[in-house]
Amino acid sequence: MSRKSSRHIVIVGAGAAGLMAARELARAGTRVTILEARERCGGRIHPLPALQFGYAADGGAEFVHGEAPVTRGLVREAKLSLEAIEGRQWMFDGQTLSREDRHDPHEAELHAVLRELKNDMTVADFLHLHFAGDEYERLRHAIGRMVQGYDAADPERASVLALRDEWMDGGHSPQARIAGGYGTLVDYLTAECRKHGAAIRFGSVVSAIEETGGVASVRCRNGDVHACAKVVLTVPLPLLPEISLPQAVRDKAAAAADIGFGNVIKILLRFERPWWRDRKEGLGDLTFLLSNETIPVWWTQRPSERPVLTGWFGGPRTAELSGLDPRALIGAGLDSLAAIFGLARHDIARDLVAGVATNWAQDPFARGAYSWATPRTRDAQAILSRADGAVLFSGEALYRGRDMGTVEAALASGLETAQMILRG
Structure with a gap:
């Protein structure tokens, strides 16, 4: 192995796990290159333009769930702040809007x-x-x-x-948002990576990883080849079959079939005013709203009074809407709101200022939203987390704590992977 490659770590993916691992490795003096398929960092953290929604809205991950020690530590380190979620949860049973009796x-x-x-x-x-x-x-x-x-x-x-x-705990562990959105945390980690010398290559879609004579080579679709000592794969699980891997690594990656991976459709609608607050039901305290409509879950930005409603549809049934483009998804969201609030769709649409809809299953570099555990997942995670060979796996799907599938899970996994490499 050449001296140049022996000190070089390539990280595939500039999402939360990849950035966290890169930051830890780079500030320990390791040469690090991050290969990112997109033209931005963040992965499934996707801040939207502030001009579009009047603030840096989150088109992907939005909430900080539970204790989240790694996330909260980074927030303090970056001198950011958290906003606790306030208000009440409501429900629509097909006829009546009421505060939910949990x-x-x-x-x-x-x-x-x-x-x-x-x-x-x-x-x-x-x-x-x-x-x-x-x-x-x-x-x-x-x-x-x-x-x-x-x-x-x-x-x-x-x-x-x-x-x-x-x-x-009723499924309602403490939740908060980062003031300014998750994009601020991504910006901080990205700046930290660059400050400590990590290189970030955008538009680098990895097609193959090879290993010969103790040296790993990472090949990209654009023809670039990166020689290194180790590769850290942080891509979402559905993308693993799209990367050619050495047979031993492919056998190891097969364990990912025992980890679930779910999809989410997220719709953000900005209105001229928060018209739902004028309702006779007294929705001034509305945070989350549950229903059985096509887009079943909605939330406000409380404690902020921004005139934005976010629609959410998760799980296997999102496949029913796989044929809808973003405009049609926004239409489905407006139809759902019209049914919930007993209003004409055109009355709601008249106040619409901006709308964005993302079906994460259709994102070519995500193919879904986040992972979840099956009865065989813990064994699969133990296999994928092994430090054997030149190719390591990291990301929210490998987190063995309580809040699997979260940004906290990704950050913690990236940190653990970096520490494992540095110990080795």
């Missing part, structure tokens, strides 16, 4: 069964085994809605043990 008469029974559960199984099997009766219909519906909408997961495959903590 209490279920069978909640204590659910928690008791979960506490005693020793063997993992899918969510669907768990509900069939323990809560199959008609009296549990509301509980099953609430759990199914949370698994598909919040976790973007398939109840037929999702691990009940991985979701147990989420259910035990």
